[in-house]
Amino acid sequence: MSAMIDVIILGAGPAGAAAAVEAARRGLKVLLVDEAVAAGGQVYRIAPGIRARDATPEREAGDAIRASLAASRVDARFGHRVWQVERNAASFAVHTVNATGPVTLTARALIVAGGAVERHIPIDGWDRPGVMGLAGATVLLKAQCMLPGRDVVVAGAGPLLLAVAAGIVHGGGRVAAVVDLQPRSRWLRDWRSLASRPDLLARGARWMATLLASRTPMLHGSALRRIEGDPVVSAVVVTRLDAVGAVVADGVERTIACDAVCLGFGLHPATDITRLLGAAHAFDAAHGGWHVVTDEHQSTSIAGLFVCGDAAGIAGAAAAPWSGRVAAVAVDRHLGRVSAAEALSAVTPMVAKRDRAARFGRAMTQVAEGGDGIVLAIAPETPVCLCEQVSRATIDAAVDAGATTLSEVKSATRCGMGPCGGRLCEDAAARLIGLRTGTTRAAVGMATGRPPLRPVALDHLAGEFDYDALPIAQPSPL
């Protein structure tokens, strides 16, 4: 049995990897755990075994992270799927499964760097084959070097719209249209924040240039009304939105033929692990909605639990390494290895860089913020929960019959009870409950966190066992 690990870091994206390297540099015994086969997270994902055609800024940033990890004393465990995290008296237990079976890891502190989850707003036909999330499309483009389709509509809101559309054009596909919820003017409103990161602004400008050069139609202030197909996607119907983002009644609709649709409405912080642990959460639209509460130094309401990167509130990939390093210093302080004064002096410049970089990410979060207009416009028969095929009408009826919380609506309709665990539908369901009961998204709250964090086959969980050696507790009373 080796000595107790000081800190486990969940997620090897830019935040988690930087936290790991910083913690190891400070002499901590560090385990870095990720489900993927290599570090980089979603933003710097690579295609294993496929040689990149040319160097992109993402590729370079990801390679730098992977190189710094390789040069560090970080013990990185890839291919580990975390399914449960438990807090014990003075330690955390992280339960994972890997290719060989169940593996439990324990440490004195925990840093969660779980990143972001894509926000979805249901649209009539979004369950057709050929529709995927913008985040899913980036996985296809980055990790599989595949196009989502030959003739793709990219729709929703936020910077991923441009990234995915440009990626498709770059990969040789055609983008039939980019359909953006925000009016063109919205992108310019936060220019001051965007100007804080000229490098990132330039990257956005390159995406834009790619789309302009390919004459990709850009429809601003518009949304998909329907996705058509029988059953595979063959067209979308686009409508204009008014000044407050509502669907224009009897507005002109336009049909655009396509063979795939990439859809997404910005990101919200991944809260699944912090919910499981019972940490305090709060709602703030500027942070991407519900997020775990962290202080200036990435500490949560639970002693020994730290959260960095987008999981602590969407701030973008540029801020992520700085918040990761801040968290590493905070762990060092938590374990009593440095004084408060030493920790503060180490962390102060990192905090300044984190906050400056976060301004860009926050502005992008604002650009992705969709109003209630298109939620109100969800048709009654449109499925909100895809796993269990629960329509908007079913949810509205449950609310009318007295279910006013996410868990009550879940019990009444099965919304969120399928394999995705509500990842796809919870936000939309909560917004529908809020609209129906006259309250806010914030007041509706979040569903209770439940393990497993991702579906896991019973055999992987159970591992090898001998029935006769199973500890059978006292039988129930007769």
Place this chain on the structure above:
Amino acid sequence: MTRYDLAVIGGGIMGVTAALRAAAGGMRVVVLDRGGVGGEATGVNAGTLSLQIKRVALMPYALRGHEWWRIAGEAVGFHRTGGYTLAFNAREQALLEDRMRLKMEAGAPITFVSPAQVHAAEPALCDRIVAASYCAEDGHADSTRSGVYLRKLLRDAAIDVREHAPVVGVDSRDSGFSVRSATSSIDSTNILIASGAWTKSIAAMLGVVLPIEVRVNTVTVTEKGPMQLHSAIGHATGLLTLKQKDNGTFLIGGGWQGRGSPETGRGEVVAATMLQNLRLARFALPALAGVRAVRAWTGFDSFVPDNYPLAGVLPGVPGAFVLACVRGGYTIGPCIGPLMADLILGRSPELPLFDPARVLKMPAHA
């Protein structure tokens, strides 16, 4: 301000069925719940309706409870599938035979069946069964639908309901009780504490310390799979319940302990015990190997040292009644709730109740 004859604290299966009977008996009734109706143990238990796992002395109550669920029928996802209890070795066989014999004597229609008979009916079960019992009455309901169903029953009976109104204080007055929540106060001649795991803290508001402890039971559900299992499956020790619902999901329970407390309102799954539960299930039904678990959760189950119900007058507080700690409460609740209302109405219940005064002498283990 409305004055009630009965304020029921707790909108679970016990409280709601008691409220319905009391209202039918002419009382003006209000039901309060800290969350939503049917949202705690009633709504999160594994939905097992099995006479084979009921306590011997509670069998007459369980038989009546089954009848209530059968009548509720499709609205609660009731299925009378029949159920098998399995033994996989000699020790479990002895346990099974001793326990089931006593339950048969108590009136449960249970029979012993051979492993061959079990396999003829359920070919997907493990081939290491050495002994088994069967009860045609056994089955399951969909506990998640309890809330919707109970809320409708209360609405149809025009009973006042205050949900999301945790009780923060109960004061005994000359002519009854004042029940306070964060936002309002209710006056009632009688109160019924049917607050499940929170019964201890509500009784304490009236100065009565009940030696109630809480179990934190774990349930796991899988993704949908092809239909492999028709009956409700149990284990000789009572430590496994397993069934496949109409939608193809498997529900796995058996009282394996998570952790948490009613005070914080949070129950947590403990991986170590949950995995033992899954191993038992996986052993009983090898076809579960490749099926993915999608969600596990916990529910609070309260009990007193002798593991019999608290059902009667709260000791020393006339007009206050308590109904809690019923092992197998999901099944037995709709039988014992109305019996409790009979007592409050001044009628004599058709089956004896369980005087809480007996437990005051018992030390709590916790």
